[in-house]
Amino acid sequence: MGYCAAWDSAIACPCYLAIKRAERVLIQISDPEPIVAESYACGLTTVDQPGVADVAGKIDLLRLTPTGKTFMEITIGNNTVAQQIAAALTEGFDRHYRLFRECSAQAKMRFEVGDWLEVQHAVQNRIQFYDKRVEETVELLHREFSAGTIDDSVWQEAKLLYIGLLIDHKQPELAETFFNSVFCKILHRTYFRNDFIFVRPAISTEFIDSDPAVFHSYYPNEIGFKGAIRRILLDFEWQRPFDDIERDIRNIYKAVKLHFGKWPKAEYNFHIQVLHSAFYRNKGAYIIGKAINGSSELPFALPVLHTATGRLCVDTLLLDVWRISMLFSLSRAYFMVDMEVPSAYVQFLLSIMPGKPRSELYTMLGLGKQGKTMFFRDLIHHLRHSHDQFAIAPGIRGMVMLVFTLPSYPYVFKLIKDVFGATKEVDHATVRRKYQLVKQVDRVGRMADTLEFSNVALPKARFSKTLLDDLYRFAPSLVEDDGDDLIIRHLYIERRMEPLNIYLDQAEQSGLNDQIEKVVLEYGNAIRELAIANIFPGDMLWKNFGVTRYGRVVFYDYDEIEYMTDCNFRKIPPAPYPEMEMSGEAWYSVARNDIFPEEFATFLLTSPRIREAFMKYHADLLDVRFWQETQAAIRQGVVKDFFPYPRTQRFCNVFGPGCENCGDLCKNSV
Ligand SMILES: Nc1ncnc2c1ncn2[C@@H]1O[C@H](COP(=O)(O)OP(=O)(O)OP(=O)(O)O)[C@@H](O)[C@H]1O
Ligand SMILES: [Mg+2]
Numbered sequence: 130m131g132y133c134a135a136w137d138s139a140i141a142c143p144c145y146l147a148i149k150r151a152e153r154v155l156i157q158i159s160d161p162e163p164i165v166a167e168s169y170a171c172g173l174t175t176v177d178q179p180g181v182a183d184v185a186g187k188i189d190l191l192r193l194t195p196t197g198k199t200f201m202e203i204t205i206g207n208n209t210v211a212q213q214i215a216a217a218l219t220e221g222f223d224r225h226y227r228l229f230r231e232c233s234a235q236a237k238m239r240f241e242v243g244d245w246l247e248v249q250h251a252v253q254n255r256i257q258f259y260d261k262r263v264e265e266t267v268e269l270l271h272r273e274f275s276a277g278t279i280d281d282s283v284w285q286e287a288k289l290l291y292i293g294l295l296i297d298h299k300q301p302e303l304a305e306t307f308f309n310s311v312f313c314k315i316l317h318r319t320y321f322r323n324d325f326i327f328v329r330p331a332i333s334t335e336f337i338d339s340d341p342a343v344f345h346s347y348y349p350n351e352i353g354f355k356g357a358i359r360r361i362l363l364d365f366e367w368q369r370p371f372d373d374i375e376r377d378i379r380n381i382y383k384a385v386k387l388h389f390g391k392w393p394k395a396e397y398n399f400h401i402q403v404l405h406s407a408f409y410r411n412k413g414a415y416i417i418g419k420a421i422n423g424s425s426e427l428p429f430a431l432p433v434l435h436t437a438t439g440r441l442c443v444d445t446l447l448l449d450v451w452r453i454s455m456l457f458s459l460s461r462a463y464f465m466v467d468m469e470v471p472s473a474y475v476q477f478l479l480s481i482m483p484g485k486p487r488s489e490l491y492t493m494l495g496l497g498k499q500g501k502t503m504f505f506r507d508l509i510h511h512l513r514h515s516h517d518q519f520a521i522a523p524g525i526r527g528m529v530m531l532v533f534t535l536p537s538y539p540y541v542f543k544l545i546k547d548v549f550g551a552t553k554e555v556d557h558a559t560v561r562r563k564y565q566l567v568k569q570v571d572r573v574g575r576m577a578d579t580l581e582f583s584n585v586a587l588p589k590a591r592f593s594k595t596l597l598d599d600l601y602r603f604a605p606s607l608v609e610d611d612g613d614d615l616i617i618r619h620l621y622i623e624r625r626m627e628p629l630n631i632y633l634d635q636a637e638q639s640g641l642n643d644q645i646e647k648v649v650l651e652y653g654n655a656i657r658e659l660a661i662a663n664i665f666p667g668d669m670l671w672k673n674f675g676v677t678r679y680g681r682v683v684f685y686d687y688d689e690i691e692y693m694t695d696c697n698f699r700k701i702p703p704a705p706y707p708e709m710e711m712s713g714e715a716w717y718s719v720a721r722n723d724i725f726p727e728e729f730a731t732f733l734l735t736s737p738r739i740r741e742a743f744m745k746y747h748a749d750l751l752d753v754r755f756w757q758e759t760q761a762a763i764r765q766g767v768v769k770d771f772f773p774y775p776r777t778q779r780f781c782n783v784f785g786p787g788c789e790n791c792g793d794l795c796k797n798s799v
Contacts, residue, residue: 210274211283215290217273221266222307226300229258233495236409236465241368243435245412245768252462253569259498263310276315284312284325292331299339299470301332306502318584318616329506334472343473344418347401354395355382361403361416362443367433372440380780381431384446387783396423404477406467407433408456411571412770413444415456415464419481428453428481434770445778451679454482456773459578459624460683462571463495471496492578497568501580504622511538518593524628525672528553529560529688531603533596534625543579543621546603555688563687564621573662573771575655577675577685579621586614626675626683633671637738646742651682653747659684660759661769663693669729694763697723698756726753 232255239248270276291308295301305327312326323329345364347357358378362371371377386392403418416431430447447453457478468474475490482490488507492500515537522532522541528550530543545560555563567576592600592615600608600615609616629652636644652674659666666673667689674682702717704710730751734740749755762769776782 210279211286211290214270214274214279214283214287215294217266217269218287218291218308218311219294219304221262221269221311222300222304225258225262225307226303228262229255229495230467230469232258233465234406234467237365237367237407237414237467240407240409240412240414243412243439246766248409248411249571249768251465252571255465255495256463256497256569259310263307263314266307266311267314270311270315281320281325284316284320288325288327295332298332299337300472301337302330302334302472303496303499305330305332306498309502310498313584318586335476337470337473339470339473341405341469343468343470344402344404344477347403348399349401350395350397350399355379357401358382361401361418362433364403365407365414365416365433367414367441369435369439369441372436372438372442377443377780380784381443381446383784384448384780388448393422398423402477404466404474406474409465410462412768417453417478417481426480430456432772432774443780444772445774445780445783447774447778450482450484452774454485455574455679457482457485457490457493458574458677458773459489459492460572460574460576460677460681461493461773462573463493463497466494468494471499492580497580501582504580505582505585508538508540511535512588512591516591518596519587519591520593520596521599522625524631527686529555530621530686531599535591539625540622541625542617543623544600544604544607544617545619547606548603553688560688563690566690567687570664571662571771573658574681574773575659575662575683576664576687577623577626577683579623582620582622583618585617585620586611587617589613589615623685624677626677626685628672629674629676629682630671632676633736633739637736642738645738646745647680648676648682649739649742650746651676651680653743653750655682655684656750657747657755658771660693660756661762662771663763665691665693665696665724667691669733671733691722693756693760695722696756696760698753698760699723699725700753701725701727724756726751726756 232251236248236251239251267276288308291304295304298304309326313321316325320326321328347361349357352360355378358381359374362374362377399420399422401418401420403416407414407416409415412434414433416433418429420427420429427448428450430453432444432447433441434444436442447456466474471491471494474494475487478490479485479487486504486507488500488503490500491497491503512535515535517535517537519533519535519542522534524532526532527546529546531546532541532543534541545557549555564579564581568578570576572578589597589610590613597615607618607620609618629648632648633645635641636648652671655674656666656669666684666686668686673686674684677683697720704716709716730740734743772779
């Protein structure tokens with residue numbers, strides 16, 4: 130016998146400890162309002178009136194205590210099916226997280242060894258772990274318990290017992306999402322309510338202990354600033370020596386001074402907090418932390434790279450929040466971080482980047498399903514507190530995708546149309562495969578990440594009439610009317626940007642030549658960087674790129690992308706006689722993957738101003754040699770560095786002899 134005194138506390142309800150151990154549990158209702166019971170962490174959602182509660186028929190007694198507080202008594206009974214389901218689900222999740230963590234923890238070793246191709250493989254493999262574990266668990270539940278025929282009450286009880294098993298769990302929020310993923314594969318969406326799944330989180334993620342601790346503190350007032358930095362760098366115990374750690378420490382010191390204009394006064398509480406695991410991506414390890422001095426907090430990121438001779442060096446110090454946020458941009462590959470308690474990492478990151486949605490931070494830590502869960506909770510919350518309408522996204526409509534947006538929410542929603550425009554040769558499965566491919570490759574800051582959803586219910590009243598008509602007309606197989614909701618069977622969601630064609634039109638109309646030059650430079654860089662990362666965009670029209678709020682150009686139309694190494698870049702052969710060139714007919718045969726870079730100019734560079742800017746910076750993109758040489762480098766296994774910060778900020782450029790002296794490191798960078 131036990132009872133829950135923490136009715137609406139943020140702390141996990143201890144009654145589940147009791148549920149785990151006892152057959153009969155007494156739950157204290159401290160607030161007579163039924164609505165409070167509904168938001169109760171245990172997920173006991175069906176409370177009709179104060180004093181009368183029913184959790185899947187298992188609450189068999191309600192009585193008043195001598196103190197006048199209401200108690201309800203739950204008989205858990207001997208329903209071993211619910212217990213076994215809960216246990217199977219936790220085992221499935223624990224196995225998932227163990228493998229996920231192992232793979233993430235090995236990033237340190239991959240960085241030390243410098244096996245960059247293996248770094249890419251690991252990112253691709255890790256993305257698939259989650260779905261595999263969910264499938265295994267679904268299969269097990271079907272096999273062992275004929276999952277499709279299980280009583281509603283057993284599922285509800287399984288949820289309660291599952292919460293009990295999560296009391297001391299280190300990743301309870303992820304485990305809840307895992308429960309949802311499995312459940313939603315077995316039951317119809319009418320069950321997707323808080324009494325069956327975790328529509329809202331049940332267990333608090335605050336103050337979960339971690340071993341080793343999530344971050345370490347260093348005290349410059351005791352060991353000096355340089356001493357603290359030295360210790361921070363060495364505490365990562367990388368199995369590779371620093372090229373010149375004293376130079377790196379001096380550079381960091383100078384960079385702080387440069388940032389503030391003078392050395393800031395150290396306050397009594399001055400200390401530096403550093404996350405225990407570095408953040409590994411591509412060829413870099415990022416040390417993330419913050420300095421606390423008086424009432425100010427200064428976040429920082431220190432990228433550590435290999436030099437040309439394979440030693441370690443600190444490449445720069447990032448101190449601006451927006452620059453650090455760009456490391457965590459969804460248009461880059463996910464980080465590998467060894468986290469026992471991911472929520473604590475997210476909490477720390479939020480404290481240094483308060484503007485980043487929690488969902489995006491989870492996604493960037495490789496926890497995409499959690500990112501999706503939180504994104505959707507945020508969206509539903511936003512819908513409850515807004516009243517604008519979903520409408521077709523501004524710009525040129527897609528031939529493959531139907532794209533809509535909610536003006537007050539900074540994302541777009543994309544459906545694959547039932548029938549594509551006549552010039553499109555792809556089919557549905559190919560489009561989905563291409564979107565999946567983008568998740569797995571290094572997006573090098575140039576391709577938007579997409580969240581993929583199935584069976585999304587959105588309030589129909591929020592759709593504009595034109596949009597509803599378009600949905601029924603162009604994607605009837607993906608939409609279903611369900612009372613007040615519109616169910617969208619398959620949907621991609623990504624960050625909204627300003628389409629580059631709109632951006633350029635406006636800049637041209639306003640005569641903003643500088644802006645045109647800057648964005649065309651960015652556009653060419655995006656194509657160049659994608660190519661180096663083995664991606665050929667296929668459709669390079671302006672309308673398929675967006676401009677972010679930081680002015681970066683990012684690609685978002687994936688149905689025609691190809692690996693560079695699958696393309697055949699060709700020069701147009703000379704016409705056998707000159708009249709043929711004028712005839713408009715091709716005098717050479719063209720295979721499916723043949724690409725003629727000199728043709729790009731015809732459809733891209735119709736405006737003189739844009740042409741001028743493009744030719745100034747990117748004329749080589751119209752030459753087959755750029756493409757063939759890039760292909761050759763990829764085939765030789767060259768993996769280039771993509772710096773998620775400007776080269777001008779690298780220490781070698783700010784304090785050192787400049788990038789030219791870095792040798793291979795710079796030759797191989799983008
Ligand atoms: N992330 C985004 N932010 C803002 N607008 C977007 C975004 N993604 C798509 N759009 C808008 O929706 C339109 C169609 O999107 P998209 O290019 O992905 O579809 P598509 O069918 O593949 O296009 P196409 O016909 O060029 O192949 C774009 O031209 C743009 O106006
Ligand atoms: Mg497009």
